[in-house]
Amino acid sequence: xxxxxxxxxxxxxxxxxxxxxxxxxxxxxxxxxxxxxxxxxxxxxxxxxxxxxxxxxxxxxxxxxxxxxxxxxxxxxxxxxxxxxxxxxxxxxxxxxxxxxxxxxxxxxxxxxxxxxxxxxxxxxxxxxxxxxxxxxxxxxxxxxxxxxxxxxxxxxxxxxxxxxxxxxxxxxxxxxxxxxxxxxxxxxxxxxxxxxxxxxxxxxxxxxxxxxxxxxxxxxxxxxxxxxxxxxxxxxxxxxxxxxxxxxxxxxxxxxxxxxxxxxxxxxxxxxxxxxxxxxxxxxxxxxxxxxxxxxxxxxxxxxxxxxxxxxxxxxxxxxxxxxxxxxxxxxxxxxxxxxxxxxxxxxxxxxxxxxxxxxxxxxxxxxxxxxxxxxxxxxxxxxxxxxxxxxxxxxxxxxxxxxxxxxxxxxxxxxxxxx
Amino acid sequence: xxxxxxxxxxxxxxxxxxxxxxxxxxxxxxxxxxxxxxxxxxxxxxxxxxxxxxxxxxxxxxxxxxxxxxxxxxxxxxxxxxxxxxxxxxxxxxxxxxxxxxxxxxxxxxxxxxxxxxxxxxxxxxxxxxxxxxxxxxxxxxxxxxxxxxxxxxxxxxxxxxxxxxxxxxxxxxxxxxxxxxxxxxxxxxxxxxxxxxxxxxxxxxxxxxxxxxxxxxxxxxxxx
Numbered sequence: 001x002x003x004x005x006x007x008x009x010x011x012x013x014x015x016x017x018x019x020x021x022x023x024x025x026x027x028x029x030x031x032x033x034x035x036x037x038x039x040x041x042x043x044x045x046x047x048x049x050x051x052x053x054x055x056x057x058x059x060x061x062x063x064x065x066x067x068x069x070x071x072x073x074x075x076x077x078x079x080x081x082x083x084x085x086x087x088x089x090x091x092x093x094x095x096x097x098x099x100x101x102x103x104x105x106x107x108x109x110x111x112x113x114x115x116x117x118x119x120x121x122x123x124x125x126x127x128x129x130x131x132x133x134x135x136x137x138x139x140x141x142x143x144x145x146x147x148x149x150x151x152x153x154x155x156x157x158x159x160x161x162x163x164x165x166x167x168x169x170x171x172x173x174x175x176x177x178x179x180x181x182x183x184x185x186x187x188x189x190x191x192x193x194x195x196x197x198x199x200x201x202x203x204x205x206x207x208x209x210x211x212x213x214x215x216x217x218x219x220x221x222x223x224x225x226x227x228x229x230x231x232x233x234x235x236x237x238x239x240x241x242x243x244x245x246x247x248x249x250x251x252x253x254x255x256x257x258x259x260x261x262x263x264x265x266x267x268x269x270x271x272x273x274x275x276x277x278x279x280x281x282x283x284x285x286x287x288x289x290x291x292x293x294x295x296x297x298x299x300x301x302x303x304x305x306x307x308x309x310x311x312x313x314x315x316x317x318x319x320x321x322x323x324x325x326x327x328x329x330x331x332x333x334x335x336x337x338x339x340x341x342x343x344x345x346x347x348x349x350x351x352x353x354x355x356x357x358x359x360x361x362x363x364x365x366x367x368x369x370x371x372x373x374x375x376x377x378x379x380x381x382x383x384x385x386x387x388x389x390x391x392x393x394x395x396x397x398x399x400x401x402x403x404x405x406x407x408x409x410x411x412x413x414x415x416x417x418x419x420x421x
Numbered sequence: 422x423x424x425x426x427x428x429x430x431x432x433x434x435x436x437x438x439x440x441x442x443x444x445x446x447x448x449x450x451x452x453x454x455x456x457x458x459x460x461x462x463x464x465x466x467x468x469x470x471x472x473x474x475x476x477x478x479x480x481x482x483x484x485x486x487x488x489x490x491x492x493x494x495x496x497x498x499x500x501x502x503x504x505x506x507x508x509x510x511x512x513x514x515x516x517x518x519x520x521x522x523x524x525x526x527x528x529x530x531x532x533x534x535x536x537x538x539x540x541x542x543x544x545x546x547x548x549x550x551x552x553x554x555x556x557x558x559x560x561x562x563x564x565x566x567x568x569x570x571x572x573x574x575x576x577x578x579x580x581x582x583x584x585x586x587x588x589x590x591x592x593x594x595x596x597x598x599x600x601x602x603x604x605x606x607x608x609x610x611x612x613x614x615x616x617x618x619x620x621x622x623x624x625x626x627x628x629x630x631x632x633x634x635x636x637x638x639x640x641x642x643x644x645x646x
Contacts, residue, residue: 226501227430230523234436237526240636241443241589247637254639261593264523299600302574306612 003162004154011154012147019146023139027132035104038123039087042106045070045121046085050110053117060112065092070121080109080116092122102127164188168197175204177211178277215274222271229267233260262388269390272330273377276397281324289319289332289358289420293351296333300340309340309362310348317353321420323402331398334391335360335416342414356421361413368410375406422537423447425466427457427483428499429475433522437470440526441533443588454478461487461494468495468533471516473507481514488515495536499524525594531584548583551630551645555583564627574599575620582633582643591640617641 001009049070053059062072075083085108091100105122164186171184183204186197236257240250275281297304297311304311321328339349339362347363373379375396378389395418399406405419424446428434431452438448449466451457454477461469461483469487473480480498487494498511501522508519517536520529538546538557546557553564560576562569571579577599581590592610621633630646 223501226522227433231430231432231436233523234433234440234526237589237591238436238439240639241642250637254637257591257639261591265593302600302616303612306615 004158007158008147008151008154011150015146015150016143019139019143023135027135031126031128031131034126035087038104038125039106042087042104042121042123043085045123046106046108046119049119049121053110053112060117065122069123070119072120073118075109075116075118077116080111080118083107083109083118089125090122092124094124161190164190164193165196168193168200172200177204177207215277218270219274219278222267222274225267229260229264233257233264236260266388266390269388269394273390273394273397276327276394276401279401281327281401283324283326284322285325287321287323287325287328289321289328290315290353292328292332293336293353293358296329296336297351299333300336303337304340304349307340307343308346309343311336311340312348312350314350314352317355319353319356319358319420321402327398327401331395331418332358334395335418338391339414339416356419358418358420359415360417361415363413365414366412369408369414371408371410374408422467423449423465424468424470424533425449425451425457425460425464426470427451427475427480428470428472429453430472436526437529440530444530444533446533452476454483457483458486461490461492465492466494468497468536470529471496471498473498473500473502473511481510484511484514484516495540497529497532497536499529525591525597527581527585527588527590527594528598530588531581531598534584548580550583550586550643553583553627553629553631555580564629567627569623569627571620571623574616575623578616578620582641586631586643586645589636589640589642595640 049059049072053072060072060074062068062070065071085106088105088107090103090105092103093099094101102125103122104125105120108119108121110117110119168184168186175181175184183201184197186193236253239245240253240257245253293313293315297313300311335358336349336351339360343349343362343364349360349362352359352361370379375392377393379392380389396406398404399418402420404421407417407419409415409417422445424441426434426437426441426448428437428450429452434450434452438450441448449460449464451460454475457475458478471480471483475483480500484496484498487496496516497518497520498508498516499520499522500507500511511519517539518532520532548555548557553562555562555576557580562571562576562579578595581595581598592613595613596610617633617635624632631643632646634642634644636642
């Protein structure tokens with residue numbers, strides 16, 4: 001949920017509560033004030049009528065409301081003395097509305113001469129349901145207008161205030177630790193954003209240092225391993241040439257040598273990976289992928305024959321790419337070799353060159369590989385110990401270097417596709 | 422044939438020396454820049470194996486000095502750096518070949534012999550073992566003057582074996598030499614066994630007086646009969 005909507009959510013809920021409570025209090029107060037004012041009026045009216053009865057005895061004969069808003073009845077002394085002024089809300093028939101309407105009624109008692117009378121005066125009052133309805137609609141309108149204006153203000157003000165933040169976010173999204181792009185900068189002078197910029201930048205600098213020292217370590221370690229490996233393997237080769245070595249020991253030396261050579265291969269692959277990632281290949285020239293494929297297939301012919309794997313090449317498109325020749329051949333041959341190596345005996349490999357895209361499909365295991373992991377270093381699908389687990393990582397690194405896209409899919413056959421554009 | 426190995430790693434220099442002495446070369450060793458400069462100014466060598474990174478200076482300067490003197494030595498650069506720039510710079514300065522560490526001794530042997538052959542080329546470029554002749558110019562193999570048809574890779578394999586007569590050639594050395602630099606990631610050298618089997622079959626149909634022996638599952642060796 002966007003920050004804007006989050007704040008809107010909280011604001012609208014709290015405004016709703018505030019407006020509801022406020023309108024309830026307002027309603028009660030207003031009603032109270034209206035009653036108060038009507039009651040005052042009725043009180044006054046009562047006094048006026050009582051005054052009039054002293055001048056005009058006829059008034060005492062008024063039994064029905066009719067045109068004057070009062071009635072007078074004679075009552076006993078006991079009733080009169082037990083009576084206090086009281087107000088009631090009741091309904092009376094109104095001529096103009098042709099309906100019963102709410103009225104405020106004051107009932108009082110007074111003494112005229114020796115007789116006691118009960119006086120009832122009334123005044124029409126507000127219709128509470130109408131009032132509530134009117135009030136309800138105005139409150140709804142008020143609420144809508146408030147929320148709408150908050151949305152508007154939020155949008156304009158917040159978006160302007162948060163602009164540096166979103167710019168920074170965009171920069172960070174595009175940021176790649178392995179690229180030498182400058183650290184992101186926050187425009188404006190909002191203190192919090194400036195602090196964020198500082199924190200982000202120190203994090204980036206730290207991450208970059210770690211990254212480059214790690215990269216350096218791999219490079220240095222592989223380099224330093226070269227010479228000892230060379231010494232061990234050449235010494236073992238010399239040892240194996242000795243006539244004096246008995247076959248049993250020679251067998252063991254042979255096994256050690258093979259292990260050392262595996263280590264050498266691994267080391268070489270790691271060095272290659274590091275070199276690719278360090279962009280130490282800059283000899284770009286126009287390469288025909290078709291030719292590279294043809295050469296790789298030729299180089300791997302014996303390997304494929306041995307595995308009884310048939311290789312079919314479909315050159316329906318000519319692909320020209322500007323890249324390092326060595327890397328082009330490593331890219332293609334790693335993929336083809338992979339397709340042969342992980343094939344079933346007597347299987348096949350189909351290599352298709354279509355518009356800017358190289359597809360290599362091979363038969364093999366009947367379940368899909370984990371497409372998330374196959375391009376990571378040292379991920380091994382098979383338990384074949386001779387595999388370095390770096391072949392596809394190298395493919396991935398080369399593709400990344402040139403902005404190619406490599407993907408894996410499974411439809412009964414394993415398909416690797418490199419989009420070169 | 423006199424060879425000077427300029428290499429700062431004494432152990433590596435030692436194996437190089439031992440290996441080359443098997444080929445009956447006379448091998449001397451210089452382990453730093455100063456010794457190397459002294460040796461090349463005092464003596465004459467047929468071939469110089471040159472490491473680039475040396476204590477006291479760069480192998481490139483030694484190379485420049487050698488070319489200035491123009492003594493006609495062959496120079497093979499042996500470097501731990503598999504860098505194209507270094508390779509081009511070295512070859513530009515007049516080095517004959519460039520080999521990256523770690524290397525197989527069979528490979529070093531083949532390179533040295535190739536350098537000598539090129540130098541002593543008298544119109545022909547042939548390898549001979551008893552009654553068998555491998556013509557590198559014509560890419561032909563003849564036993565008792567009878568031509569044996571070989572495909573490109575079989576020819577390359579046989580060439581490698583003949584250069585490294587009586588020497589162990591490991592499967593990975595063979596794979597790298599014949600199938601190129603990156604085939605060593607093939608993870609599986611079993612296919613080489615079939616290649617060798619086919620080659621042996623072809624050789625058996627001739628009267629070639631040598632055979633390719635298997636060595637403890639690690640590799641092969643060409644021996645005269």
